[in-house]
Amino acid sequence: MDEEKEVGPKLLDAHExxxxxxxxxxxxxxxxxxxxxxxxxxxxxxRQTAPGGLEIDLDQVDDEAGGLWLTWELHPDVRQSVREAVQQGRTSDPVVQASVDVHERTTEAIVCMLNALGYEAEQSNASHRPFAVRVLTRPC
Incomplete structure (x- = not known):
């Protein structure tokens, strides 16, 4: 049989x-x-030196993780300090907690901003995208 098998994840259709x-x-x-x-x-x-700010990621895979995602990135120096603390097992280090707090508050603020602008957006509850915002629809 010469059946063609799909390899890899299924992508969203061209319209989506x-x-x-x-x-x-x-x-x-x-x-x-x-x-x-x-x-x-x-x-x-x-990626190690990319500036902080808001990053937009269009995930084209047709699954629950697909769609338009926004993630807040801290300054590279802070990201490095957090990475070092976590690698050394210092998860209660103030820089780690501050990073978590900033990401949580920024995520909330971005959702509020998008909603105020007429978008439908929600905070991620996916473990592989912590502190991310999913944008569902644009203003009518």
């Missing part, structure tokens, strides 16, 4: 990917006009 790209463009424009630094995921070639 187009809708999400338009949504991403609108979100980036509106949040930039609101004063936030917004960049696309992977825009910075070196």
């Amino acid at each position: 990917i187009g809708r999400l790209r338009q949504l991403a463009t609108a979100v980036k424009a509106d949040l930039s006009r609101s004063g936030l630094v917004v960049r696309d995921a992977g825009e910075e070639p070196d």
Whole structure:
């Protein structure tokens, strides 16, 4: 039998990917006009030194993790300090707790901003995307 088998994850259909790209463009424009630094995921070639700010990620996989996601990134120096503390088992270090607190509050604020701008957005409850915001729809 010469059945073709799909390899890898199933992607969203072209229509949904187009809708999400338009949504991403609108979100980036509106949040930039609101004063936030917004960049696309992977825009910075070196993840270790990428500047802080809001990162937009369009996940094209057709599963519960697919869609448009926003993540707040701290300054690279803070990310490095957190990484070192966690690697050394110092999870109660003040820099780690401050990082968690900032991410929690920033996530809440981004959802509030998007809602005020007419978007439907929600905080992530997925363990692989902690502190992320999922944008579902744009203003009518």
